Amino acid sequence: MKYTFSGGYHPPDGKSFSEKMPIEKMPSPKIAAIHLHQGGRPSKAIVAVGDEVKVGQPLSEADGFMSVPVHASISGKVKAIAKITDAAGNKTDAVIIESDGKGEMYGGVGEKVDYSQLTADEIRNKIAAAGVVGMGGARFPTHVKLSPPAEKKINYIILNGVECEPYLTADDRLMQESPETIIEGLKLIMKVVNAENGIIGIEKNKPESIKIMKDKTASMQNIKVIDLEVKYPQGGEKQLIVASIGKEVPSGGLPMDVGVVVSNVGTANAVYEAVALNKPFYERIVSVTGESITNPKNLLAKIGTPTSELIEYCGGVKEDVYKVVNGGPMMGAAMYSMEAPVHKGTSGILCLSKENAAVYEEQPCISCGKCVSVCPLKLVPTEIQMNVQYKRFEQAEKLGILDCMLCGTCAYVCPAKRNLVHYFNIGKAKIAEMKRKK
Numbered sequence: 001m002k003y004t005f006s007g008g009y010h011p012p013d014g015k016s017f018s019e020k021m022p023i024e025k026m027p028s029p030k031i032a033a034i035h036l037h038q039g040g041r042p043s044k045a046i047v048a049v050g051d052e053v054k055v056g057q058p059l060s061e062a063d064g065f066m067s068v069p070v071h072a073s074i075s076g077k078v079k080a081i082a083k084i085t086d087a088a089g090n091k092t093d094a095v096i097i098e099s100d101g102k103g104e105m106y107g108g109v110g111e112k113v114d115y116s117q118l119t120a121d122e123i124r125n126k127i128a129a130a131g132v133v134g135m136g137g138a139r140f141p142t143h144v145k146l147s148p149p150a151e152k153k154i155n156y157i158i159l160n161g162v163e164c165e166p167y168l169t170a171d172d173r174l175m176q177e178s179p180e181t182i183i184e185g186l187k188l189i190m191k192v193v194n195a196e197n198g199i200i201g202i203e204k205n206k207p208e209s210i211k212i213m214k215d216k217t218a219s220m221q222n223i224k225v226i227d228l229e230v231k232y233p234q235g236g237e238k239q240l241i242v243a244s245i246g247k248e249v250p251s252g253g254l255p256m257d258v259g260v261v262v263s264n265v266g267t268a269n270a271v272y273e274a275v276a277l278n279k280p281f282y283e284r285i286v287s288v289t290g291e292s293i294t295n296p297k298n299l300l301a302k303i304g305t306p307t308s309e310l311i312e313y314c315g316g317v318k319e320d321v322y323k324v325v326n327g328g329p330m331m332g333a334a335m336y337s338m339e340a341p342v343h344k345g346t347s348g349i350l351c352l353s354k355e356n357a358a359v360y361e362e363q364p365c366i367s368c369g370k371c372v373s374v375c376p377l378k379l380v381p382t383e384i385q386m387n388v389q390y391k392r393f394e395q396a397e398k399l400g401i402l403d404c405m406l407c408g409t410c411a412y413v414c415p416a417k418r419n420l421v422h423y424f425n426i427g428k429a430k431i432a433e434m435k436r437k438k
């Protein structure tokens with residue numbers, strides 16, 4: 001049986017740069033700038049300038065259910081609480097810590113816990129306190145995702161080990177190097193929402209990960225590893241659900257509407273660390289890769305480390321570098337500043353040459369229909385784009401712009417190189433503004 005979805009595309013995957021590079025712990029930065037907004041809503045600082053902090057110490061508290069706290073990733077002194085620029089160029093509040101070079105741990109962080117008797121609520125509370133968010137990029141608070149309404153029975157937890165974005169290899173390496181902690185994290189997530197079945201979906205271009213995960217789960221009746229066909233954007237929640245169990249999430253609906261919660265493999269690992277090791281989310285794996293970085297690597301980097309330090313640690317960029325992207329080439333965006341710090345959603349730093357940086361001049365649409373044939377959500381991208389361009393936002397909404405997941409597949413295949421995603425972003429923002437005003 002072939003596990004996949006309809007539509008989509010398979011761009012050259014570029015994974016060979018870093019797929020064989022084991023995860024390497026990067027030295028701690030001298031200065032860590034930790035944004036207070038790392039998922040959901042911004043959190044509220046609970047430290048002040050001059051305070052001494054240790055690794056894993058909370059720097060903030062959640063501001064409501066949709067917010068997560070952030071934690072110190074290095075030990076040292078709080079130097080400032082100030083607005084700093086993130087990778088997209090937005091200025092948001094951050095706690096800036098100057099290292100004391102000691103790496104002292106906050107009380108209890110990293111110590112093993114007997115979690116076998118914890119209730120679902122206790123596990124969920126530990127996940128929330130550790131500031132765990134979705135690591136696939138969206139940074140949705142995990143404790144919120146694991147709090148479906150009582151009437152929504154969850155039958156499946158699907159772990160997303162797809163990593164369909166070209167170049168990125170952080171999840172692939174994690175599955176090869178820490179399969180047990182991912183599986184334990186999956187079991188904890190299943191316990192929280194009382195799900196009977198666990199699925200781990202991995203694309204066939206990661207044969208080592210598939211083999212290891214299948215070996216490790218062979219004796220587990222309720223956990224299955226599925227080897228998916230290779231196609232972008234299979235890591236999208238809706239596409240992964242169709243590919244794995246054949247269920248379609250309705251337009252405007254959520255995975256829980258078909259009895260599913262989808263979680264990234266990195267998130268499952270972070271759940272395990274939060275619950276079993278009392279370890280808050282203060283570091284993550286980042287693929288630093290592409291043809292224009294000297295030594296591609298998969299780095300375990302502290303949240304708050306400047307991007308420039310990751311690049312320097314990988315030997316710097318090559319002469320032909322044209323663009324540095326935060327994330328993968330399909331959904332990532334050009335870095336606004338090389339000093340922007342690693343955050344909880346930083347899956348990759350991609351250094352591209354001009355040849356691969358997709359620098360094209362937009363041409364008029366030739367009505368070829370290619371964008372329609374690849375859209376995994378069966379939208380009509382060319383029509384939506386035209387309606388946004390001519391400010392017919394209500395019509396764009398009728399055509400399903402709000403369902404668009406901004407995967408970029410349509411723009412990738414477009415022979416006229418229409419900047420479709422740019423228009424979809426504008427359209428979504430305008431419609432949201434119109435709804436707010438109403």
Ligand code: SF4
Pocket residue numbers: 374375376377378379380381403404405406407408409410411420421424
């Ligand atoms: S960006 Fe939106 S319209 Fe284009 S292929 Fe992806 S989901 Fe479809």
Ligand code: SF4
Pocket residue numbers: 364365366367368369370371372381382410413414415416417418
């Ligand atoms: S792929 Fe590009 S040129 Fe072809 S119909 Fe879509 S927008 Fe027009």
